[in-house]
Amino acid sequence: MKNNTIIVIGGGLAGLAAGCYALLNGYDCTVVEQHHEAGGLAATWTRGDYIIDGGLLHLTGTQPGLAAYDLYRQLGILPRLRLIEPPVLLRVFDESLDRSLDVGRNLDRLAFELKTLSPSDEELINDIAFGSKHIGLIDVQTAEMPFELMGARQKLRRSWSMRSTLRFFTGFYAQPVADILGKLEDQFVRNVLLGLTFPQAPLWHLMLNLSLFSRGQMALLPEGSISLVRLLEERYLSLGGILQTGTRVAGVKTLPLAGGEYEARGVELESGEALEADYLIGALDTHVMTHDLLGGDFLDQPTLARFRDWQLHQPLVMVSLGINRLFSELPPHNLLLLRRPFFVGDKTVDRLHLRLFNYCPSFAPAGKTVVQAWFESDWAYWSTLAQTDRSAYEAEKERMAREVIRRLEYHFPGVVRKVEMTDVATPYTTWRATGNFQGSYRGWLPTPRVAVATVPRTLPGLQHFVTAGHWTVPGGGAPATLLSGRHAVQLVCRRDGRPFTSGAS
Numbered sequence: 373m374k375n376n377t378i379i380v381i382g383g384g385l386a387g388l389a390a391g392c393y394a395l396l397n398g399y400d401c402t403v404v405e406q407h408h409e410a411g412g413l414a415a416t417w418t419r420g421d422y423i424i425d426g427g428l429l430h431l432t433g434t435q436p437g438l439a440a441y442d443l444y445r446q447l448g449i450l451p452r453l454r455l456i457e458p459p460v461l462l463r464v465f466d467e468s469l470d471r472s473l474d475v476g477r478n479l480d481r482l483a484f485e486l487k488t489l490s491p492s493d494e495e496l497i498n499d500i501a502f503g504s505k506h507i508g509l510i511d512v513q514t515a516e517m518p519f520e521l522m523g524a525r526q527k528l529r530r531s532w533s534m535r536s537t538l539r540f541f542t543g544f545y546a547q548p549v550a551d552i553l554g555k556l557e558d559q560f561v562r563n564v565l566l567g568l569t570f571p572q573a574p575l576w577h578l579m580l581n582l583s584l585f586s587r588g589q590m591a592l593l594p595e596g597s598i599s600l601v602r603l604l605e606e607r608y609l610s611l612g613g614i615l616q617t618g619t620r621v622a623g624v625k626t627l628p629l630a631g632g633e634y635e636a637r638g639v640e641l642e643s644g645e646a647l648e649a650d651y652l653i654g655a656l657d658t659h660v661m662t663h664d665l666l667g668g669d670f671l672d673q674p675t676l677a678r679f680r681d682w683q684l685h686q687p688l689v690m691v692s693l694g695i696n697r698l699f700s701e702l703p704p705h706n707l708l709l710l711r712r713p714f715f716v717g718d719k720t721v722d723r724l725h726l727r728l729f730n731y732c733p734s735f736a737p738a739g740k741t742v743v744q745a746w747f748e749s750d751w752a753y754w755s756t757l758a759q760t761d762r763s764a765y766e767a768e769k770e771r772m773a774r775e776v777i778r779r780l781e782y783h784f785p786g787v788v789r790k791v792e793m794t795d796v797a798t799p800y801t802t803w804r805a806t807g808n809f810q811g812s813y814r815g816w817l818p819t820p821r822v823a824v825a826t827v828p829r830t831l832p833g834l835q836h837f838v839t840a841g842h843w844t845v846p847g848g849g850a851p852a853t854l855l856s857g858r859h860a861v862q863l864v865c866r867r868d869g870r871p872f873t874s875g876a877s
């Protein structure tokens with residue numbers, strides 16, 4: 373066997389990116405994906421005449437100024453990927469107050485409108501607006517090299533490059549969004565700002581979102597998540613990579629080394645076949661990888677502590693509807709604060725995110741639109757239902773669709789008769805399709821502590837095995853996930869004594 377093969381387990385964004393960098397660095401590479409096509413969570417599927425996008429809404433770092441931009445160019449995503457820069461990031465509509473507000477690019481205007489709505493909250497709104505304007509463009513979780521390879525000089529250079537903005541990552545700005553926004557007197561203003569991030573995230577996370585959007589660094593994909601996946605896949609295949617889809621890895625082959633350590637030597641497939649390699653990159657769910665594929669043999673205390681102490685991005689229920697009408701008057705992303713909440717298990721659903729695919733003409737026949745509503749839901753509720761009472765599970769999915777259509781009817785009278793297609797994905801669907809732990813769609817939740825934490829890319833006692841994917845970069849998201857693929861190959865190259873190249877000329 374030649375001494376230069378890498379097998380990547382998982383053909384999501386991280387796995388495909390890792391595959392590209394492996395090939396650019398002279399390795400032979402096979403990406404093994406359980407699903408019949410690559411993409412993982414960045415998934416798109418067809419229902420009749422409609423296309424449903426179950427993946428990312430915004431791609432960040434689409435302009436020069438962020439490391440993500442260079443990464444997209446190295447991976448062949450830019451300049452070919454079609455992008456749209458929306459004028460509105462989010463429209464929040466409060467049904468009880470009959471009040472709405474658009475979050476646009478101009479942060480002064482946003483601050484002005486919020487202060488007009490709630491003069492008594494002026495001081496706090498000013499603080500948030502100031503932070504959002506001055507935090508600048510920061511590459512969170514997208515350092516040029518994995519922290520394992522950073523020497524004192526690189527760490528110093530990184531801190532130095534962030535010196536003018538470091539103050540926004542401590543103190544007031546590092547407190548959880550919910551705690552800070554809880555001080556606002558006006559509930560609508562609070563809900564507008566809450567709609568821009570996760571309540572458990574640090575305040576700087578919200579500010580960074582506003583900063584990125586106001587600087588044109590957040591774009592929509594008018595051809596859907598699939599367009600991103602296709603370009604990555606094309607790049608990988610054109611570099612000579614092998615993509616083996618419909619192939620589930622059931623285990624990792626290891627060989628004992630002297631001193632009690634092990635070396636990964638290949639994978640065992642569910643079919644019973646075995647594939648050998650010099651290095652493995654695990655670009656899949658961290659729980660499946662450590663518990664199922666490695667049988668729990670390489671779990672250390674820090675890994676167990678992460679599973680015990682860190683929170684997950686809560687999984688989503690996603691109701692997609694094919695509707696026989698246009699919604700050109702609405703921005704692509706809306707948040708409805710519901711007048712009449714509904715209940716799912718023990719949880720109250722009092723807000724719905726509404727994604728209008730009016731910017732994706734190919735997703736629906738002429739004159740029609742895909743509308744998608746999503747909300748966070750409970751993993752245990754859906755998984756128990758799916759595994760113990762299939763017909764109750766299906767009935768509950770149908771109820772979700774009815775609840776959403778009823779809320780839409782309030783805004784668009786008559787819409788109920790125009791719904792031609794219904795598709796409901798639950799946390800259980802996400803888990804079944806991608807294996808992500810408890811159906812999480814972005815890995816670890818970026819709480820103030822976790823958002824700046826690092827996850828080691830190697831496992832204790834296991835040589836020639838490196839990890840990638842959103843579970844290695846708290847907060848997840850496409851840029852950090854793609855970069856984790858590059859980091860994995862950088863670690864392999866270092867272990868192999870090869871200089872790493874990103875392929876950029």
Ligand SMILES: Cc1cc2nc3c(=O)[nH]c(=O)nc-3n(C[C@H](O)[C@H](O)[C@H](O)COP(=O)(O)OP(=O)(O)OC[C@H]3O[C@@H](n4cnc5c(N)ncnc54)[C@H](O)[C@@H]3O)c2cc1C
Pocket residue numbers: 381382383384385386387404405406407410411412413414426427428429430431432619620621622655656657660688805806807808813814840841842843848849850851853
């Ligand atoms: C609804 C939604 C909205 C989002 N919005 C955004 C957004 O606006 N911006 C943003 O940047 N990000 C967003 N994200 C997050 C982003 O899409 C993910 O963080 C990213 O796609 C994760 O990629 P990954 O490769 O790490 O993991 P995955 O996509 O989970 O890929 C892992 C792959 O491994 C495969 N696999 C698992 N087990 C095995 C096995 N045993 N054998 C073989 N293959 C296996 C899976 O099938 C999967 O294809 C969103 C995600 C969702 C779902």
